Amino acid sequence: MNSLRHAALLAASLSLVLLGGCKESPQVLDKKAGEYQGKVDTRPWEGPAYKGDKATWESDLRARSGNQNELRRMPD
Amino acid sequence: MARMKFLCDTERCIECNGCVTACKNEHEVPWGVQRRRVVTINDGVVGQEKSLSVACMHCSDAPCMAVCPTDCFYRTEEGVVLHDKDVCIGCGYCFYACPFGAPQFPQSGTFGLRGKMDKCTFCAGGPEEDGSEAEFEKYGKNRLAEGKLPLCAEMCSTKALLAGDAVEVSNIFRERVIRRGGKGVEAIGWSTAYGKGSADADTRAAAATAPVPEKTGGAQ
Incomplete structure (x- = not known):
């Protein structure tokens, strides 16, 4: 009698465990299709080199871009 | 500052592979991964053979961005298409979508x-702290944050490969074409990459960029 009760208890708990496997919990908390899901990036001029000075960063980049034109570096 | 763009002048490319080597060395790109490569079209056809340096063109309306199932791509304010490797699942959809x-x-x-996808970052690193070890490990060097242009273009001996602000790059190329009497068709891939814009792209750029955070420490 006692062993029968144990077996019934075991079967009931096992069925609960098996049913628990049917539940699907969401793995992504806030996924919106078409929206960037990664970490936020900083802007290039916000790094240690420019410390938020966008104007200097832009002028430095413009100068570098201009240096690619060897025609302007040569005398006419 | 407008959009950052690449332009390869096929009239000047001599297939030296200097850009490929510079990229590999600068970012310590692993064996088997080619962020940039030089391809030859019309190979063997006399007078029509052209070489050009190809990498991610950071398209205005990037197809990789559209097909990514995990939405790991974002576009920066400067028009550079980057991705978060922590979100990438390496499915390969972007590879099939990319025209380059x-x-x-x-x-x-x-x-x-x-493994997770790797591509040219326009030497702009990725979504990690600028100049940090984590950024270098995942995405390579962040030259843009140092006020420098991509090394492939700066290293190019014939200046066939140009990089930088779209207006500057276009002006340089236009001046060349006028001087040599060309037609401007030497910039292969330019219209594919930048032929059309996208309003959605600008929305993503705004979403992916942080509101000016405080930075502490770090070397100059």
């Missing part, structure tokens, strides 16, 4: 296990 074959997948192990 830019996305690369490191392979390892006996069965060639495919």
Whole structure:
């Protein structure tokens, strides 16, 4: 009698465990299709080199871009 | 500052592979991954053979961005298309979508296990702290944050490969074409990459960029 009760208890708990496997919990908390899901990036001029000075960063980049034109570096 | 763009002048490219070597060395790109490569079209056809340096063109309306199932791509305010490797699942959809074959997948192990996607970052690093070890490990060097242009273009001996602000790059190319009497068709891939814009792209750029955070420490 006692062993029968144990077996019934075991079967009931096992069925609960098996049913628990049917539940699907969401793995992504806030996924919106078409929206960037990664970490936020900083802007290039916000790094240690420019410390938020966008104007200097832009002028430095413009100068570098201009240096690619060897025609302007040569005398006419 | 407008959009950052690449332009390869096929009239000048001599297939020296200096850009490829510079990129590999600067970012310590793993074996088997080619962020940039030089391809030859019309190979063997006399007078029509052209070489051009190809990498991610950071398209205005990037197809990789559209097909990514995990939405790991974002576009910066400067028009550079980057991705978060922590979100990438290495599915390879972007590789099939890209017209330039830019996305690369490191392979390892006996069965060639495919890793997370790797591609040209326009030397702009990724979504990690600028200049940090983590950024270098995942995405390579962040030259843009140092006020420098991509090394492939700066290293180019014939200045066939140009990089930088779209207006500056276009002006340089226009001046060349006028001087040599060309037609401007030498910039292969330019219209494919930048032919059309996208309003959605600008929305993503705004979403992916942080509101000016405080930075502490770090070397100059």
